[in-house]
Amino acid sequence: MITVTDLIPHRPPFLFVDEIVSHTAEGLVARRTWRAEEDFYRGHYPGAPITPGVLLCESVLQAAACFMALKARAAGAAPGEGVPLIAKIGDVRFRTPVYPGDIVTIEVKQKDALGGFTMMAGAMKKADGTRVMSLEFSVAWKTPEAR
Template structure:
């Protein structure tokens, strides 16, 4: 049984990603079909140099990735990806509502809506405090890479 928060070292048991492409610092809670992770985007992140010089903003695609990685921890903990690898298959109706800047701590809450075979359908909300900065839906497919 896990206790929360679940720090990076422990959550990496469920997640194939590693720095510099790891966008979950910790898991703060998990319920039956919902999980929440935290990430702080540090000023020294290399992408801030070019996005945008003088006005650094986290690229929206990295907010999607943070939510998808949070979902990957969930799929690992729940056994959906045992012996398999999860791949982002589809992103739907992602909305970016406020900019995310260096030093911002975000919470990515991900909810498993349904499972259809190897496809897992999630909705996500990314918040900075009480402010929703992004939300949308995405699909993950889990594949047995040993069969390819």
């Protein structure tokens, strides 16, 4: 079984995908439990914690990174050969807050590929099926410079 950390370089405390549920050539489904002990809840918002929208977006983008890594491996790339870099984010829509303890399902789908960019759509739902958010974005597969 391939784990998230086998596919992408993200590590705690900046890893927001727990597991890959399924994947196909067109997309991927992942899961995440938002844990009350995560440090960002101390400041967003004290006494009434809500998961920051930017971290919800990051969770979707990390699921897409997993998809892109699986796709690259299927095309013959060696593990760790390149990383997906976000090129564009648009049409982000938040529908309901995510609280500590919520379990969400993240779905990403490839829409198109053109000129080295992969256009994708992502969505997040709570375990009960409540829609959390959706967004559209573009990703480029690159080899980052070592620093």
